Amino acid sequence: MSIDLRNIERTTVHKGKSFRLFDGLNLHIDDGERVAILGPQKSGKSTLLRLICGTEEPDSGEVSVSSSISWPIPLATFFLANSTIAANGRFIARLRGLEERDFPRQAAESVGLGEFLNVKLGRCPPYAKGRLALALGILPEFDFYQFDGRMLPREKEFQEQGAALLEERLSGHGYILATATPKEAEGRCDVVYVLENGRATGFTDPAAGIDYFNEHYGKKKPGEAASSADAGDGDDNAADEGSGDIDLLAAVVSAIE
Secondary structure, eight states: OEEEEEEEEEEEEETTEEEEEEEEEEEEEETTOEEEEEOOTTSSHHHHHHHHHTSSOOSEEEEEEOSOEEEEETOOTTOOTTSBHHHHHHHHHHHHTOOTTTHHHHHHHHTTOGGGTTSBGGGSOTTHHHHHHHHHHHSSOOSEEEEESOSSOSOGGGHHHHHHHHHHHHTTOEEEEEESOGGGGTTTOSEEEEEETTEEEEESSHHHHHHHHHHHHTTOOTTOOOOTTTTTOOGGGGGGTTOHHHHHHHHHHHHHO
């Protein structure tokens, strides 16, 4: 099982202008490998995850996947605020062919939301959405899990519990972490790729990859303008708002196939 991207070309449009996002990008991930994809904001990280899980296609080049791939976690745009946590969980259970009676409770309890199982998500504490997005993403079985931005919600009180859940669920699985924060990748990855100039530079020594990224991209001044090649990417899920349910369905169908 592996993931191969070969000679990927991808153009995007931002404010009426066309920009080359990927220009001959190559990337290979072996079975069980834990990979960090580092890139500055708007460098194509979120787009790359969508290409891998099949919710977007390149303009040219080949994406070859012989493994089941999760959607980018913590995708949550498909959540219904007026539905209960249980109802949102049942949606995922149906998509993945899981036991609808057991899965929602298992997901809620795994992240400390058991008491809110039958409460509408919009009436739950603010931290509930992030926790639920994590649980619904990592509890279904995949060969590779994808994380967009970070692996755990920012909530400090959840860090220990969340880390234990990740360790349990990710044991024996590969994953891809796409982030602009290299600290997220420290001690978590076997390989690091750095996105720059439309391509991916690989480092088999993760520390060397992180050092390279910090040296070239870690000291940009706040408010520094992005390059034209970066300007059109949908990082931070800004471009995903309102289409998350479609992305999720496409990712699940791709994984089943």
